[in-house]
Amino acid sequence: MTIFPLAPLKIGKITLDPPLILAPLANISIPATRIMAEKFGAQLTFTEMVPTAAIFRGIDRAIRLIAPSNKNKPWGVQIFGNDPHEIEFTANYLAQMKVDLIDINMGCPMRDIVRNGSGAAMMKTPKLAAKLVEAACLGVKGKIPITAKIRSGWDEKSINAPEMASILEKAGCKMITVHGRTRSQIYSGKSDPYIISEVVKTVGIPVIANGDIFDPGSAERILKITKAKGIMIARGSFGNPWIFRDLKNLLQGKPLLPPPNPLHKLTVLKMHLEMLKKGNIHPKRKLTEIKKHLAWFSKKLTGSNKFRKDIFAARDLESIEEMIRNFEKQFSSS
Numbered sequence: 001m002t003i004f005p006l007a008p009l010k011i012g013k014i015t016l017d018p019p020l021i022l023a024p025l026a027n028i029s030i031p032a033t034r035i036m037a038e039k040f041g042a043q044l045t046f047t048e049m050v051p052t053a054a055i056f057r058g059i060d061r062a063i064r065l066i067a068p069s070n071k072n073k074p075w076g077v078q079i080f081g082n083d084p085h086e087i088e089f090t091a092n093y094l095a096q097m098k099v100d101l102i103d104i105n106m107g108c109p110m111r112d113i114v115r116n117g118s119g120a121a122m123m124k125t126p127k128l129a130a131k132l133v134e135a136a137c138l139g140v141k142g143k144i145p146i147t148a149k150i151r152s153g154w155d156e157k158s159i160n161a162p163e164m165a166s167i168l169e170k171a172g173c174k175m176i177t178v179h180g181r182t183r184s185q186i187y188s189g190k191s192d193p194y195i196i197s198e199v200v201k202t203v204g205i206p207v208i209a210n211g212d213i214f215d216p217g218s219a220e221r222i223l224k225i226t227k228a229k230g231i232m233i234a235r236g237s238f239g240n241p242w243i244f245r246d247l248k249n250l251l252q253g254k255p256l257l258p259p260p261n262p263l264h265k266l267t268v269l270k271m272h273l274e275m276l277k278k279g280n281i282h283p284k285r286k287l288t289e290i291k292k293h294l295a296w297f298s299k300k301l302t303g304s305n306k307f308r309k310d311i312f313a314a315r316d317l318e319s320i321e322e323m324i325r326n327f328e329k330q331f332s333s334s
């Protein structure tokens with residue numbers, strides 16, 4: 001039995017039709033990348049995780065991360081922290097900024113974050129995690145939904161995503177995204193769809209499946225196993241906004257389209273470059289960020305190994321643009 005079209009998902013004031021989400025991604029989820037994902041079919045995007053301790057103290061660098069993407073699209077903000085007062089303050093501040101949804105990060109595996117008891121360390125402290133959700137709900141005064149993004153557990157001996165999700169639901173969480181890896185796995189091994197399906201069976205709120213979705217086949221598999229209400233994509237979108245076009249068609253039960261040809265890819269790459277150039281990225285990081293995206297976009301194209309090597313060696317934007325023009329010639333003349 002086909003599961004497509006997947007039903008639209010209503011969360012707070014927004015409806016995701018289809019429920020196709022770009023994951024929060026540190027250093028990547030800037031407006032340019034989110035807008036590109038939306039143009040290709042993502043229905044909800046998030047900022048990268050924003051530290052509530054820095055928002056509470058009014059640190060400009062953190063406040064700038066809260067940028068919306070496109071004014072007509074839902075504005076998701078992901079936050080992390082371990083202090084209920086800072087979470088309540090930030091949630092209240094974000095509600096006044098009229099964001100559409102606040103997600104609390106309970107899955108980040110990075111040492112600096114978990115050492116502070118934040119991110120994936122929350123998987124070990126469900127009571128504190130619930131307090132954070134309650135504090136965020138208090139902060140937004142019911143105006144916008146609070147959601148959470150969790151992992152399957154801290155390590156293989158302590159898989160607790162279903163219990164955790166149930167505790168978070170009782171605390172007021174309105175949607176849960178589950179990445180089917182433990183914190184110990186970081187990004188190694190495989191994401192386990194069966195633990196996500198256990199979460200779906202345990203809670204009444206919508207569950208979003210995340211982990212290892214790289215194409216329509218993997219999306220279909222995870223949805224069939226988990227019966228989740230939607231999917232979230234991270235690494236599969238790097239240099240590949242077409243994944244949203246393909247997954248949108250899949251979820252809506254429409255026929256799939258052929259992959260883009262090289263010239264089409266490069267034209268989108270140049271459009272993305274223009275958006276990145278104008279984007280609100282720290283000047284010191286701009287060139288590095290641009291190089292990263294160009295390398296992803298050019299992957300699998302003929303001659304891309306040399307192109308990538310040259311790009312990473314480039315010292316300024318002008319030489320990068322010249323390299324793109326030269327790289328493009330081989331495709332435009334064919």
Ligand SMILES: Cc1cc2nc3c(=O)[nH]c(=O)nc-3n(C[C@H](O)[C@H](O)[C@H](O)COP(=O)(O)O)c2cc1C
Pocket residue numbers: 023024025026027028048049078105107108149179210211212213232233234235236
């Ligand atoms: C470079 C990078 C940055 C990430 N940043 C965040 C983040 O800020 N917040 C978050 O919840 N997860 C973050 N993640 C995890 C992803 O959102 C996602 O859960 C994970 O990559 C699994 O999905 P995938 O298999 O589609 O990549 C990040 C992952 C990567 C690779």
